[in-house]
Each structure stands twice: as structure tokens, then as C-alpha cells.
Amino acid sequence: MQLTINRIDTRYVLDNEGGGPWLVFIHQLAGDLSIWDQMAGYFRNDFTVLRYDLRGHGETTVSPDSFTIDDLADDLAQLLEQLGAPSAHVVGLSIGGMVAQKFAINHAAKVESLTVVGAPAFIPEDARPTFAQRAASVRENGTASIVDATLERWLTPEFRKAHPEVTEPIGETIARTPTESFARAAEAVSRFDARDKLASVDKRTLVIAGQHDTGTPHAASKVVADTVPGARFELLNAAHLTPVEESQRFSGLLGNFLRGSS
Structure with missing residues (x-):
């Protein structure tokens, strides 16, 4: 299904068998739904x-212009409005986070919960050039050139070896x-900084990080939990894609959180 959101034709999938509260999932850079x-x-x-x-x-x-993470948040607001959703539990991974x-x-x-x-x-000042370099490299060599290095950051070697049927489609x-x-x-990510307003978030918040995540070390994720009042922090035995690599543990944590049981 598609809707035009801020002049962008946007694909979405809606599963509402239960007809319960809205729950939104936002994917990672170079990923999809x-x-x-x-x-x-x-x-x-x-x-x-x-x-x-x-x-x-x-x-x-593709966006006709450059954009910011704030613009992507506005896209989600417009999408929810067009779909008639007054509010939602929001779950974001990587750039989605x-x-x-x-x-x-x-x-x-x-927002019902975050x-x-x-x-x-x-993104620390000294890390910003890394994203600029990735953008320049991809413009020169294409996204296929970053598949192997990205998968190495996203999934542990053990998982990649044991589950090629999962790893290959992601690549x-x-x-x-x-x-x-x-x-x-990537350029939008390089400019991301939410620190000045995070302490004002008054929604129930869960932060999940991967113990073996080299792209976003868990200490960087913990800053979010330490800044949002009352936020809960969980560390899983995975690299970057915790919902994939630790799917059962992830779904259990998220389910308990969404239902307010822990």
C-alpha cells in the first residue's frame, strides 16, 4: 500500500488483525520494512x-532534496495522520531509533511509548566524517560495495555463519x-543530535542495545536511557540487529514493555 507523504510516495504495510493500539516499527539505514x-x-x-x-x-x-532526521519524524507524523491513527507505540532501529x-x-x-x-x-563530532565518507564512497561505488562491511557490523560472525538464509536477504x-x-x-545521520530535548520526553521508554554492536556501542545507546527520565535499558547478546539476532528475547522484552508488565 502507498500514500504520498510530504511529496514522497511512501510504502507501508498495516497488520490489524487484533484491532488493538497502534504499534509502529521504523527500520535501519539501507534496510526496509x-x-x-x-x-x-x-x-x-x-x-x-x-x-x-x-x-x-x-x-x-527517493527524496528530491536533502533532509534531516526531523524531516523523517515529520513523515511519520503525516503517515499516522493520513491513516487516522491518533497516537502509537513507536519502535525504531538504528536510524529508525x-x-x-x-x-x-x-x-x-x-506517542504512547518509545x-x-x-x-x-x-553523533559525536569526531564520528561525523565517517558518515560523510560512507556517503561519498557509495556515491562513487554504489551500495553493493558496502554490503560485506555492513553485515559484519550488523550481525555477529556466529549468526552470519549459522543463518545465511537470514543474512543474505538483508545484504x-x-x-x-x-x-x-x-x-x-547517511548525511542526515551525521547531523543527528537529540540531547537538548531528550530530557523532556515524558513517555515510557525502553532502550535496547547489542553487546557486540561496533557501529553503535551500547554505551552510546545507554546515553538515551540515562537522559530520558525513567527509561529502562536492556543489553542483548547480539550485534546491531538485535530484533533479528535475538528475536525471541527482543519480542519478549518489547511485549512485556508494551503491555506494562515490566
Whole structure:
């Protein structure tokens, strides 16, 4: 299904078998909504589950201009409004976790709870050139050139070896991401900083990090939990893609959190 959001044709999938509260999943850089397929299966009987492709990812069209993480948060607000959702539980992974933070800050009335997965509160000054370099490299060599290095950061060697049937489609999604979409999103990530407003978030918040995540070290994720009042922090035995690598533990944590049982 598609809707035009801020002049961008946006793909989304809605699972509402349970007709319950809205639950939104936001994917990672160079990913698409399919990363959440398993989680949608877990939660569709109790929630109205929304997954969508960020600008220039999956089947959502490429943004005509550069953009910020705030712009991506505004996209989500417009999507929810067009779908008639007054508010939602928001779960974001990686760049999706950055979008989720900005959404909770800029559109607080639309947030029931916030879950940030594998995302920092800000990109340090000395790390910003790394994203600029990735953008430049992809513009020159294409997204297929970063598949191997990205998978090494996203999944532990043990998981990649044991589960090629999971790993290979993720790599194919990276390679299919349009060059300019990746570059503009990476540049948006490089400018991300939510620290000045995170302490104002008054929604129930869960932060999940991977113990072996080299791209977003768990100490960087913990800053989010330490800044949002009352936030809970959980560390899983995984690299960056905790919902994939530790799916049962992840779904259990998220389910208990969403239902308010722990």
C-alpha cells in the first residue's frame, strides 16, 4: 500500500488483525520494512502494526532534496495522520531509533511509548566524517560495495555463519538501496543530535542495545536511557540487529514493555 507523504510516495504495510493500539516499527539505514516481518507476526494479534519504508528505501521514492532526521519524524507524523491513527507505540532501529527519538520530541502527543534500538542520542563530532565518507564512497561505488562491511557490523560472525538464509536477504536489501538515498540518509545521520530535548520526553521508554554492536556501542545507546527520565535499558547478546539476532528475547522484552508488565 502507498500514500504520498510530504511529496514522497511512501510504502507501508498495516497488520490489524487484533484491532488493538497502534504499534509502529521504523527500520535501519539501507534496510526496509521487511526487517520487522517477524516482529509484526508476534504482535499483529494484539496491536495494529504499521511498518513503512523511509524515504528512498524499499519501495518508497527517493527524496528530491536533502533532509534531516526531523524531516523523517515529520513523515511519520503525516503517515499516522493520513491513516487516522491518533497516537502509537513507536519502535525504531538504528536510524529508525533516531527518527523515533525526534518523533517523541517533536510530536509528543502522538506517542504512547518509545522504544529505541541500537541508536545513540547524538553523533559525536569526531564520528561525523565517517558518515560523510560512507556517503561519498557509495556515491562513487554504489551500495553493493558496502554490503560485506555492513553485515559484519550488523550481525555477529556466529549468526552470519549459522543463518545465511537470514543474512543474505538483508545484504540484498542493502545492495538495492538507491545510491543517493543512502548518501542523503547517511548525511542526515551525521547531523543527528537529540540531547537538548531528550530530557523532556515524558513517555515510557525502553532502550535496547547489542553487546557486540561496533557501529553503535551500547554505551552510546545507554546515553538515551540515562537522559530520558525513567527509561529502562536492556543489553542483548547480539550485534546491531538485535530484533533479528535475538528475536525471541527482543519480542519478549518489547511485549512485556508494551503491555506494562515490566
